[in-house]
Amino acid sequence: MYLLPAVDILDGKAVRLAKGDYAKVTVYNDSPVDQAKEFEQAGATWIHVVDLNGAKSGKQENLKLIEQIAAQTSLKVENGGGIRDMAAVRRLYDSGVSRVVLGSALVVDKAFAEEAIAKFGDLLCAGIDAKGGEVAIQGWREGAGVPAEELIAEVADLGFRHLVYTDIARDGMQTGIDAAAYERIAKVFRNPVTASGGVTNMDDLRNLAHVAASIEGVITGRAIYEGSLPLTEALAFCRA
Numbered sequence: 001m002y003l004l005p006a007v008d009i010l011d012g013k014a015v016r017l018a019k020g021d022y023a024k025v026t027v028y029n030d031s032p033v034d035q036a037k038e039f040e041q042a043g044a045t046w047i048h049v050v051d052l053n054g055a056k057s058g059k060q061e062n063l064k065l066i067e068q069i070a071a072q073t074s075l076k077v078e079n080g081g082g083i084r085d086m087a088a089v090r091r092l093y094d095s096g097v098s099r100v101v102l103g104s105a106l107v108v109d110k111a112f113a114e115e116a117i118a119k120f121g122d123l124l125c126a127g128i129d130a131k132g133g134e135v136a137i138q139g140w141r142e143g144a145g146v147p148a149e150e151l152i153a154e155v156a157d158l159g160f161r162h163l164v165y166t167d168i169a170r171d172g173m174q175t176g177i178d179a180a181a182y183e184r185i186a187k188v189f190r191n192p193v194t195a196s197g198g199v200t201n202m203d204d205l206r207n208l209a210h211v212a213a214s215i216e217g218v219i220t221g222r223a224i225y226e227g228s229l230p231l232t233e234a235l236a237f238c239r240a
Contacts, residue, residue, distance in 0.1 A: 001212050003205075003238040004048040004078060004194070005039040005231065006221030007032050007069070009062040011053065016222045020129070020136070020168050022056065028225045032062075036069045042231045046098075047075045048164075048196075048219045054082020055103065063091065070096040080127045080164070084109065089116055093123060101164055103127035106155060107135060107146060117159045125162035125194075126155040136168055152188045163189050164219065167197035176200055179207040186214035194219060201228050205237050 007014050010025060014035040018024035029035040036047055049069060053061035060066075060082045070077045079092055080101030092100050100123055106113050117124050129136045130148035152163065165185050167178065177198045186193045192214055198204070199220035208215050218238060223229035 001208070001215045001238050002046055002217050003044065003231075003235050004046040004217050004219045005044050005224055006048045006050070006196075006219050007035050007039075008050045008052050008221065009065055009081075012062065012065065015052070016225065017052070022052070026222075026225075032065050033068045033072060036073050036075060039231070040073045040075050043235045044231070045076060046217065047073075047077055049077055049079045051079070051081030055080070056082075058082055058084050058104070060088055060091075063095075066092070066097065067095040078125065078164075080125075085112060086116060086119070089120055089124075093120065099123060099125050099162065101125045101127040103129065106151060113155075114158055121159070122161060124160060125164055126152075126160040127164045127166070128152060128155070129166040129168055131168040149185070149188050152185060156189050156191070161191050162194070162216065163191070164194040164196055166219075177204045177207060179211050182208070183211040183214045186211075192216035196220075199223050199229065202230075202233065202237065205229075205234060209237075 008016055009032045013027050014029040014032040015025050015027050039047055049066055051060055051062045066079055076098035078099040079097050080103055083102055084105050089100050102113055128148055128151055133148055135146040135148050135151050182193055182195045194217040195215055196219040200223050224231050
């Protein structure tokens with residue numbers, strides 16, 4: 001289990017949204033690259049980067065910043081947001097990104113998802129965001145009318161071996177994490193998953209540790225930025 005500090009990029013800045021609401025934005029750093037370097041200096045080895053503009057528009061809008069993070073740090077970069085075709089995956093691969101997250105494309109363009117996983121394999125990660133058990137797409141603005149666990153089973157059958165599952169109702173709200181839900185999701189996925197949404201403090205990591213066999217990674221943002229989760233301690237705990 002490893003920790004992935006989150007850098008969400010909106011209009012060129014490092015931000016966090018509350019429950020995925022683009023109208024509820026908090027800016028934490030004017031430079032996403034500098035923010036990534038701070039995480040690296042604290043001991044992070046992975047970072048989770050989301051192009052929020054891209055998630056909303058369907059095309060990569062902050063690619064240069066993502067490339068700079070990959071080039072100017074030694075971090076393994078997991079990136080999602082606006083990745084809707086093979087050319088986008090190839091650009092990220094060529095830029096040194098370690099993992100590419102497909103989200104809305106899993107629902108709106110399954111042919112692309114199938115082609116991508118067949119060609120790029122372990123580079124790819126399924127990103128499934130859900131609220132009330134239903135998948136949300138297009139930067140969380142739309143409900144897809146698809147049960148989350150149904151889509152999770154589908155992507156497992158396609159060959160995805162990495163999954164980021166985000167509980168939108170908890171994301172950016174520091175309300176705590178539902179460890180049992182991730183254990184259930186991992187059983188459906190047939191592989192460990194990355195937990196995202198609601199991590200508030202060390203107690204949440206301790207709760208996830210009880211189901212560590214089901215957890216590949218843990219993404220957290222606001223809790224680090226606002227100090228309720230001490231980054232150095234959290235990194236060490238996850239490594240252990």
